[in-house]
Each structure stands twice: as C-alpha cells, then as structure tokens.
Amino acid sequence: MKIEKYANPTRFLALQEKMQPWLTGSAAFIIAIGLYLGLVVAPPDYQQGETVRIMFIHVPSAWNAMMVYTLMAVSSIIAIVFRHPLADMAAKAAAPFGAVFAFLALATGSLWGKPMWGTWWVWDARLTSTFVLFLLYLGYIAVWQAIEEPRRAAAIARIVAIVGFINVPIIKFSVDWWNSLHQGESIFRAGGPSIYPTILWPLLVMGLGYTLMFFALEFSALRSEVLARRIRQMEIAEAQGS
Amino acid sequence: MTVLAALVRRDLTLALRQGTGAGTALGFFLTVLVLIPLGIGPDQALLQRIAPGALWIALLLSVLLSSDRIFQADFEDGSLELMTMGPAAMEIVVTMKGLAHWLTTGLPLAIAAPLLGFLLNLDAALIGPLVLAMGLGSVALSLLASLGAAVTVGIRRGGLLVSLIILPLYVPVVIFGVAASSGIGGVNIAGPSLMILAAIALVALVTVPFAAAAALRAYMH
Secondary structure (H helix, E strand, O other): OOOHHHOOOOHHHHHHHHHHHHHHHHHHHHHHHHHHHHHHHHOOEOOOOOHHHHHHHHHHHHHHHHHHHHHHHHHHHHHHHHHOOOHHHHHHHHHHHHHHHHHHHHHHHHOOOOOOOOOOOOOHHHHHHHHHHHHHHHHHHHHHHHOOOHHHHHHHHHHHHHHOHHHHHHHHHHHHOOOOOOOOOOOOOOOOOOHHHHHHHHHHHHHHHHHHHHHHHHHHHHHHHHHHHHHHHHHHHHHHHH | OOOHHHHHHHHHHHHHHOOOOOHHHHHHHHHHHHHHHHHHHOOOOHHHHHHHHHHHHHHHHHHOOOOHHHHHHHOOOOOHHHHHOOOHHHHHOOOOOHHHHHHHHHHHHHHHHHHHHHHHHOOOOOOOHHHHHHHHHHHHHHHHHHHHHOOOOOOOOOOHHHHHHHHHHHHHHHHHHHHOOOOOOOOOOOOHHHHHHHHHHHHHHHHHHHHHHHHHHHHHO
C-alpha cells in the first residue's frame, strides 16, 4: 500500500470514512487523559502555583499552529510539483484550524503572561512572530475568499502559503536568536527536557491529543471540501446541460 | 540589456508624466508625517525619540499605497501580457517593474526623509544611517510590494488584501530598519542591522520575482 494512492479523492473518502471514528475517538480519549493528568495529577508549580496548568493548552496550541502552517506549505509544494487535486484542498481545509491554534496560543499566553510577567502583551520576538503567523493565516484564508475561480485561487494560495512559511523557523528559533521575555526552548533541547517529569508528561500527552484532534478535524473538513467541489461540478454540468 | 532598460524607462516615464506617480507617494509621505505630531502632541523630546520609527512607518505606508500601480494598469489593458511575449522572461519583467517602483517611490522618499525629519525634530546625527537604511530597506519593501501586487492583480478591491498578505512580511524590514537608523538599544546595533537589511533585500531580489511571476501567470491563463 502506498500513500500516493490516497491522493485520489474517491479513495481518500473511503479511507476517511473508515478512519474518522478512530481519529475522533482517540483524540477525545487522549485529551481526556491529558486533562486528567494536567489538572488533577500534576502538582502546582512551586513558583507559578496553579497558573502553570495554562501551559497544557498554551504549548500544544502553539506547536500545532506551527505544524499546521508547515503542513500547508508542504501541501502547497506538493500541489505545485505533483498537481495532486487533494493537496490544495488539504491546505485550504487546514488554514482555519491553524488560525484558531495560533489565536489560542496568543490568548492563553496573554492570560498566562498577566500573572507571571505582569503584562498581557509585550512586543518581543516570539510573541510578535506568533502574531505574524496569525495574520498570515488570515491572509491565506482571505485569498481563498477573494478569488472566486477555485483553480486560480489555489494557484495564488499556494504562493502565499510558501512565501509565508519563512516565518515558521523564525518563530521556532526566536527565543534562541533574541533575548526574549518568553522562556527558551525547554523540551526539545540538547541534554534533555529542563522541565520536571510530573508536568512534562501531561504536556506531551496533550500535545499528542491536540495533534490527533487536528487530524480528526482536518479529515472531516477535507471530506466536506471534496464533496463541496463535487457539488459545484455537478451544478456546472447541470447548468451547461439545460 | 536594452530590453531591461526599455522596461524600466517605460515605467519611469509613466510615473513621472502621470500625476499618480512619485509625486503622490511623496505627498502621502508628507501627510502622514504632518499627522503624527498633530496626533501625538508637539512635545519635542518625544517627537525626537519616535522620529525614526515614524519615518519608517510613513515610508512603509507610502510604498504599500503605491503598490497597485506596479501591475494593475498594465494587467488591465493587456500590456503585461504583451510584455511576456517579448524577449524577456516574466521573472525579469517583474524584477524591472519592482526596480522602477523603487526608483520612483523608495529612493525619493529615502532622500526626502531627513528633510521631512525636521518636522519631527529628528536628531541630526541619525540622518546618515537613516538615509542608508531607508534606501536599502525600501528595495525589500518595493519587491515585497510587487509580490503583493502580483498576488492580488486580478481581484477587485484587492487593496485591503495586499496589506493583509504583505504587512506580515514587512515586519522584519521595519524592525531591522528602525534598529539601524535609531540610537535605541544602548549598544551599537546599527551596523549588524544594516547588514541584515541588505540580506533581506538580496533574498527578496532572488525569490520575489519567481513567486510574483507565478502569481501573474495564474491570472493570465
């Protein structure tokens, strides 16, 4: 079995139908475990108290915001190189979820920043670059909204997604390149994670849960997208026939 | 070479002879700069502190406002399509039109900036770095504006969309531009910031033409 097989919309729909309950179920199950570990099992931080639990929403949202944009850029490159019909639709379907993840990361970060840093917002490197990511999502969505002809919209949206991708590594490394109020990389770093296992585990579980949730949403949105396009084609065929 | 020169000369002539060219951008630049002290108040010390940043924002808005003249008219009357049939590749046409836009917008504004800076009580010691940084940074701004113009060329009322797509990409130019042209930060960061500005301009020069040409092709087919 090869993955390219599922670039065919009909085969994708069949696969999606089989996988959707499992994806949705496992996402709900793992997020439930993550929430239990994070809200009940994990102890309050000795300095931050209960507010440390904001991290279990904040960090997975931020991870997913970057991952979703990366997926959109990769899909756009695939769409240019291989002309797979599903690649454009996958990127289009992913954008609203990415925008919500970016917004959640910003909003929860702001709620966390007020008690910890004493301010809702600072214009430092990581916050600014995440805000820019949110704007890029909005711009990408606006392109699809503004151009009526789907093939043309897809061609323009690809360019916007690929050009905007330059921001993702900037977000990732912003805390290393600049002196930021935001804390540095504390999980994926040489010498192992610098946060304590009792809060690291719930965080990783929530990260996995959020990623599964994204794919569950993405699969179902992609199904709607495929069906919407078929309806459009049928309407065009009907209008031409009559 | 004559083809390239002809492309640039055509855009320059159009910009100079039509009222909508360099003069409008300069007028808009002046208007924004006049509005800032009126909005903030005439406190000389405060104005001196914000002058470089205010000049940069005015430059950015002027470049953005004039971006639709890069491709719009030529796309609508079909001359852009004609240019693509000529000896120069679409990427070259895009680069030359971006260059013409810089010559009629970024460069004049960078030169006018210190003069208009007196309205904002600009520190005289900053004039040199400011002109240098604006001249260099506006190359990147013009190129990115041509990308935004190409991406929205076939959209009615694409102006708002341009700002949504292009403003995020302007962020690094503004950050390093202001860092290179104002004394903020305590340590001397002007030199490295200027180099990063040059790097951004060069990266834009080699990448933007391809992306913008791809967008224009999508609208022509």
